[in-house]
């Protein structure tokens with residue numbers, strides 16, 4: 001931005017110079033008059049570029065140059081200089097863009113590498129040896145529930161087309177084979193190439209395919225897999241997509257149709273446990289939505305599960321408030337032995353016995369009222385500028401450590417009110433020195449760096465993530481995930497999705513999905529088959545086979561369904 005302004009003013013300087021150079025001004029320059037234009041003219045002359053071979057000190061020691069009356073030669077020098085400056089700015093801009101895309105692609109690669117490295121251990125291991133099998137079963141049942149509830153089109157179609165935009169190792173293939181209408185075409189994409197190979201392998205060997213006799217009366221499901229970055233690149237690049245139908249012009253903008261593909265299109269787009277990777281930047285989030293919306297038929301459904309920003313906001317507010325009240329979580333710890341421990345400021349462990357009979361337990365009543373997100377999806381900001389400048393009013397100003405609630409330390413490292421009396425600036429924000437803000441239990445952990453490295457923003461005390469992109473945290477889940485993720489501020493996401501013709505039909509936290517949907521006869525029986533609930537409901541807590549630590553980890557997520565208008 002600064003460069004740009006500088007550029008504009010440099011241009012103006014040269015133009016003014018030409019216009020004002022009159023005989024009178026030349027005369028005045030000769031006479032050395034202070035009021036006439038020449039001295040003003042001299043002031044307008046751009047400062048000389050420092051000699052790169054001299055350091056600043058040398059420059060200061062040199063005697064000041066005598067200003068000469070500018071002639072044609074110096075005008076040419078000024079023009080040359082402007083051209084050089086323009087080139088320099090172009091080079092800087094190219095370097096900035098290269099750095100930005102490098103950073104973006106390295107983050108994408110990091111995610112791909114992580115998932116590539118997660119071993120495919122097979123069903124037997126998952127059923128018998130996994131430490132989080134209750135959670136795995138619950139997650140799988142919730143994904144099946146979305147497929148069962150939302151994949152059947154309102155207008156019957158002989159050929160159901162499904163696009164999975166982050167299919168991983170193909171864990172949902174079996175769920176689609178049991179959908180109310182088996183897709184005639186399932187297209188699975190993922191950025192992780194090893195995962196795609198494993199998915200292909202899984203499908204080839206799958207019981208679903210081998211035992212097709214079980215589904216003998218059902219038409220076979222055709223499956224295609226692609227290694228593809230479905231946030232950073234258009235899915236129109238995949239050979240199958242234009243054949244099924246795609247609208248590349250969906251989304252906001254003056255000349256843009258907010259519509260479905262001109263022909264065909266997908267009936268369902270699925271994105272399970274993956275959308276949060278797209279909220280690294282606005283560009284990626286919009287790229288993801290362009291793909292979702294461009295692929296969907298009118299009336300098509302966009303289903304998925306992802307971390308719930310309301311859970312993150314309320315936990316962050318709670319922890320920062322406690323910290324502010326003097327209960328620093330420096331030295332906090334959480335036990336790996338106790339399945340229900342929560343890392344809290346001061347290292348206190350809260351026991352969270354979740355009672356399926358009592359959904360009004362505090363953590364179940366997630367505050368969903370943080371709708372004050374002022375980010376406007378109508379005004380797409382320039383990629384990266386938005387992030388790097390941190391929006392406008394949200395910018396953390398290192399010159400103002402007196403922001404309400406910010407802890408300060410004195411120069412001797414002791415907590416104190418600052419040194420206004422002496423007028424010396426000895427205060428520093430200690431927030432940056434604190435360990436990451438984290439919570440979790442024996443099986444999962446969420447950890448927010450104090451200062452968001454990329455965006456230079458402090459963690460929001462009001463729990464509102466604004467602007468909504470680039471809020472990075474580290475997520476670990478025993479046996480499964482250990483990777484950076486990004487907050488998806490719900491209201492901003494919903495507003496952005498609307499811009500792409502996607503209207504919300506369903507949104508529920510995982511606890512509530514379980515409580516509400518397991519009441520349904522079919523889905524309740526499915527929960528039994530998928531070992532979420534024991535057939536014998538008198539066992540344990542109403543037969544629930546998900547322990548407290550697992551239920552707490554699951555509550556970090558919510559499920560959604562949008563339909564394409």
Ligand SMILES: C[S@@+](CC[C@H](N)C(=O)[O-])C[C@H]1O[C@@H](n2cnc3c(N)ncnc32)[C@H](O)[C@@H]1O
Nearest residue numbers: 115166167168190191192229230272273274277
């Ligand atoms: C937690 S896994 C979920 C996999 C699968 N949907 C499931 O539910 O088992 C997240 C997946 O998102 C994929 N992913 C992340 N960023 C992606 C991108 N830009 N394009 C495509 N896939 C991506 C990862 O490679 C990974 O397989």
